[in-house]
Amino acid sequence: xxxxxxxxxxxxxxxxxxxxxxxxxxxxxxxxxxxxxxxxxxxxxxxxxxxxxxxxxxxxxxxxxxxxxxxxxxxxxxxxxxxxxxxxxxxxxxxxxxxxxxxxxxxxxxxxxxxxxxxxxxxxxxxxxxxxxxxxxxxxxxxxxxxxxxxxxxxxxxxxxxxxxxxxxxx
Numbered sequence: 227x228x229x230x231x232x233x234x235x236x237x238x239x240x241x242x243x244x245x246x247x248x249x250x251x252x253x254x255x256x257x258x259x260x261x262x263x264x265x266x267x268x269x270x271x272x273x274x275x276x277x278x279x280x281x282x283x284x285x286x287x288x289x290x291x292x293x294x295x296x297x298x299x300x301x302x303x304x305x306x307x308x309x310x311x312x313x314x315x316x317x318x319x320x321x322x323x324x325x326x327x328x329x330x331x332x333x334x335x336x337x338x339x340x341x342x343x344x345x346x347x348x349x350x351x352x353x354x355x356x357x358x359x360x361x362x363x364x365x366x367x368x369x370x371x372x373x374x375x376x377x378x379x380x381x382x383x384x385x386x387x388x389x390x391x392x393x394x395x396x397x
Contacts (some may be wrong), residue, residue, distance in 0.1 A: 263331040267319050270338040277345035278305045281352045288356040297355035301348045308341045308348075338382050 281302045288298050315334045322330060 240329050262323075263335050264316075264319055264323075266335055267316055267338055270326055270335070270342055271309075271316060273342050274305075274309050274338075274345055277342070277349050278302070278309055281305050284349075284352045284356050294355055294358060297358075298352045301352035301355065305345050305348045307346055312338055312341050 281298070284296070285292050287296050287297045315338055319331065336380055
């Protein structure tokens with residue numbers, strides 16, 4: 227005996243003008259979503275494209291130094307891959323409109339949000355790459371304080387061979 231709660235929900239999807247389309251039936255747990263996630267997904271795509279464009283501007287302003295430029299190029303390549311993944315998510319959301327699934331929609335939006343966060347990280351990393359000067363050597367200044375217990379005229383040069391303490395071989 228079947229109870230009402232164990233019967234899967236069935237939705238007939240309407241065609242143009244709200245008329246039912248023959249053969250289009252969604253079967254499964256509650257699949258109807260109250261909001262269309264594509265608007266949020268389009269906003270996410272705009273943010274991802276803006277991030278890629280920002281990294282491209284950073285690359286254009288980066289000196290031709292091989293180390294700095296390669297670092298920015300790597301960040302740009304990763305951001306472009308993220309944009310391709312996001313385009314796949316958009317296609318998945320568009321294809322899912324025949325039988326919307328709120329859980330899948332929410333998961334796709336979550337993946338898009340993760341891609342936006344990663345693009346922000348890549349933009350910051352590209353900026354750091356462009357500002358780093360990997361080709362220079364920094365000088366270090368060391369200040370030494372001499373203890374008052376050391377005599378003022380004490381020699382600071384190493385002893386001449388044979389004048390220092392005798393060193394014995396451990397063998």
